[in-house]
Each structure stands twice: as C-alpha cells, then as structure tokens.
Amino acid sequence: MTISRRTLLLAAGSLALPAPLLAQSAAWPSRxxxxxxxxxxxxxxxxxxxxxxxxxxxxxxxxxxxxxxxxxxxxxxxxxxxxxxxxxxxxxxxxxxxxxxxxxxxxxxxxxxxxxxxxxxxxxNTMVLAAGANQPFDSLRGMIEYARANPGRVGAGSTEALSSFVGQELARRAGVEIPDVAYRSGGQLMNDIVAGHLPTGWTSTVSAAPHMQTGRVRILAVSTAQRSAFFPDVPTAAEQGVTEFDLSxxxxxxxxxxxxxxxxxxxxxxxxxxxxxxxxxxxxxxxxxxxxxxxxxxxxxxxxxxxxxxxxxxxxxxxxxxx
CATH class of the missing domain: 3.40.190.150 (Bordetella uptake gene, domain 1)
Known part of the structure; x- marks a missing residue:
C-alpha cells in the first residue's frame, strides 16, 4: 500500500496534539x-x-x-x-x-x-426550617421560646456547612442554644423529622416538599428575606423577630x-x-x-x-x- 507524504504529515500532526485536545475534538459526548x-x-x-x-x-x-x-x-x-x-x-x-x-x-x-x-x-437553594408536627411549638418564635426554656433540648439537623451555618447563626442571633445535628443528606434528615427522632432541621425546599402532604411536618421559617413561592404562608425569620436574616x-x-x-x-x-x-x-x-x-x-x-x-x-x- 502506498502512503502519500501528505498523509504522513497529517498523521504526524495528529500525534503531536496533546491527548486532552484530541479527546475534546471528538463530538461530545462520545460515551x-x-x-x-x-x-x-x-x-x-x-x-x-x-x-x-x-x-x-x-x-x-x-x-x-x-x-x-x-x-x-x-x-x-x-x-x-x-x-x-x-x-x-x-x-x-x-x-x-x-x-x-x-x-x-x-x-x-x-x-x-x-x-x-x-x-x-x-x-x-433557600433553606427552610422543618419541624415535626408533634413538637411542642408551631412557629419559629415558639421554637426559640422553647429552646430558651429548655437549653440544649432542641437540636437542628443540617446536611452541610451552609445549613449548619444557617442554624447556628439563627441561634446566635436569637441568643439560644440549638445543638447542630449532622446528617449525610436532606432525605435522611427529613425521614428523622417525620419519624419524630429529630425536633427540627434546616434543609432545602426540594428535600422538604415531598413530606408536606403527610401532615407530620411543619415549615417554621425560611432563611431568606422574602417568603418562598413554595411555602407562601410561612413567614421569614425576619418576620418572626430575627432581623436582617437573609441566607441562601x-x-x-x-x-x-x-x-x-x-x-x-x-x-x-x-x-x-x-x-x-x-x-x-x-x-x-x-x-x-x-x-x-x-x-x-x-x-x-x-x-x-x-x-x-x-x-x-x-x-x-x-x-x-x-x-
């Protein structure tokens, strides 16, 4: 088989290209x-x-x-x-x-x-404060009052640094002790709230939404300055006395x-x-x-x-x- 000089030059040029560029030159995605x-x-x-x-x-x-x-x-x-x-x-x-x-x-x-x-x-990613319907409070104000009267008894679940920070920042501003309880996912956190194993937890609207039809979960507050379109009846933390609270x-x-x-x-x-x-x-x-x-x-x-x-x-x- 005869191979032309032009073909050899093209082949040599292709071999000179870095592997990542060769991969990127193919149609994406190829696998x-x-x-x-x-x-x-x-x-x-x-x-x-x-x-x-x-x-x-x-x-x-x-x-x-x-x-x-x-x-x-x-x-x-x-x-x-x-x-x-x-x-x-x-x-x-x-x-x-x-x-x-x-x-x-x-x-x-x-x-x-x-x-x-x-x-x-x-x-x-707006954070919402979810609580079990069987908890002795039905609002953020009520939760803060209960936590103040019962130091360390109201834990707040979190799944990563942001939800942990939101919970601890709210506790700091409200002047109450709310222990942070770490979870691996919002799904696990919500399951424990539904089951009554966890009093409250900060999680995303996506994690909370599937559980709202059970009647076993309440949303006490949202972390942003505006109410959430998904929970329009839930007041913000600022509306419940934690002023200038706006985290998402x-x-x-x-x-x-x-x-x-x-x-x-x-x-x-x-x-x-x-x-x-x-x-x-x-x-x-x-x-x-x-x-x-x-x-x-x-x-x-x-x-x-x-x-x-x-x-x-x-x-x-x-x-x-x-x-």
Whole structure:
C-alpha cells in the first residue's frame, strides 16, 4: 500500500496534539457522562441532578449517569472531579458549601474555585426550617421560646456547612442554644423529622416538599428575606423577630480544571436548553426547585463573592474550622 507524504504529515500532526485536545475534538459526548453528586442519594441536589439527566436523555446520544460519592462534606466526590480529564465526560453538581468548605474544614485537597471549570448555576437553594408536627411549638418564635426554656433540648439537623451555618447563626442571633445535628443528606434528615427522632432541621425546599402532604411536618421559617413561592404562608425569620436574616445558597455544575472553553460552552448550552424547556420547568417546580440558571461568568462571580463573604465570617469567628 502506498502512503502519500501528505498523509504522513497529517498523521504526524495528529500525534503531536496533546491527548486532552484530541479527546475534546471528538463530538461530545462520545460515551456516558458521569455526573458526580458528592452527597448521599435522595437529597435535594441528587433529586435535581437526576431530573436533569432524565430531561437530557432524548437530546443526547449518551446518558448522564449520576454517581453519588458522599463523604467529608462533599470533598470526596469533588476531589475526583478536580483530578479528572477535562474531556466533558466527568462533571460535578455541588451546593454553595463547595466554596464555604475552605473555611469550615481544616484543609482541602483542592482549591474550590481555581481547580474547577464553571459550567452554570442551576438553582437557588433557600433553606427552610422543618419541624415535626408533634413538637411542642408551631412557629419559629415558639421554637426559640422553647429552646430558651429548655437549653440544649432542641437540636437542628443540617446536611452541610451552609445549613449548619444557617442554624447556628439563627441561634446566635436569637441568643439560644440549638445543638447542630449532622446528617449525610436532606432525605435522611427529613425521614428523622417525620419519624419524630429529630425536633427540627434546616434543609432545602426540594428535600422538604415531598413530606408536606403527610401532615407530620411543619415549615417554621425560611432563611431568606422574602417568603418562598413554595411555602407562601410561612413567614421569614425576619418576620418572626430575627432581623436582617437573609441566607441562601445555590446548586451549580462544575467541570475539571483546564477544560477547553468551547467544550465548556457546549455543555452549558446543552444544560441551558433543558432549563428553558417548559416541561422541565414544570417538573422542577413540582420538585420544589427554585430555577436560577446563570452562565459560567455569573457563576464564577457568585463563587468569588461567596468566598469573600465566608472569609469575613471566618475572620469574625462565626465560622470555625472543624477539629
């Protein structure tokens, strides 16, 4: 067989390309996309990510496969993505605690901003204070009064640094003792509230929504300055005497570092089209998700802003690293 000089030169040029660029030059996705959720199954982030994967299934030649890698407040799964190839076949969906962990944990094996490629913000994450219907209080005011009269008796569940901070910040401002009770997921936290094993807990609207029809759960307050569209009758913490209380997070999609900008834009565009689809919008409303899609530059800005906020909170002693 005769091989032309031009063919040899083209082949040599292809061999000279770095492997990541060769992988990115192929049509994306060329194999199943692994989407790591670094939290336990059944929590709000897991529910949203799986719904997104289902919505993308008809539009992509390969599936989005959700993989739960829970542990160490999201660090275990996030580290996997921080060291993955930036070829678009390993992605990460995290909550804003991803940035806060820098100040909440004694150390991180990666930089939460520099070592990831931002793809898009997906949703806002309002925290709600859920309580069992059998508890001796039915409002935030009542809970604070009961906690003041019974120091240490009213624990508040949390699933990560943000919900823990929300609970402890409210207790600090109200001047009461409310022990923080750590859980691996919002689903587990809500199950214990329903069963009466946990008095209260701060969690997402997504985790709380499925339990509201049981009659065994009350929502006592929301963490933001405005009432939630999902629980319009629930007053804010500020309305119940905890002034200027306005805390929320977000859920976002990230990718490994050094991803080609064109590939990152392709992935973001694919996800954005799903979020613009009316059927998917209705689906996530049913799930209790607050849609807040923002492109990569806006996500990066939000991450950098949060980093400044948590740095100031840590300097003031309101966030202390775990020992």
């Amino acid at each position: 199943p996309v692994r989407v790591i959720v670094p939290y336990a199954a059944s929590g709000g982030t897991d529910i949203l990510t799986r719904a997104l994967g289902e919505a993308l299934r008809p539009t992509l030649p390969q599936p989005f496969v959700v993989e739960n890698r829970a542990g160490a407040a999201g660090v275990i799964g996030s580290e996997v993505v921080a060291h993955a190839e930036p070829d678009g076949h390993t992605l990460l969906v995290v909550v804003s605690t991803h940035v806060m962990n820098r100040y909440h944990l004694p150390s991180l094996p990666y930089d939460p901003i520099r070592d990831f490629t931002p793809i898009a913000m997906l949703s806002r 997070g977000w859920v976002a999609m990230l990718a490994p570092p050094r991803m080609d900008p064109a590939l990152a834009a392709t992935i973001a565009g694919t996800v954005q089209r799903a979020f613009e689809d009316p059927a998917f919008q209705q689906r996530i409303v049913t799930l209790g998700v607050e849609r807040d899609f923002r492109p990569a530059p806006a996500l990066l800005e939000a991450m950098q802003r949060d980093d400044r906020i948590w740095a100031a909170a840590a300097q003031a002693g309101h966030i202390r690293p775990q020992q």
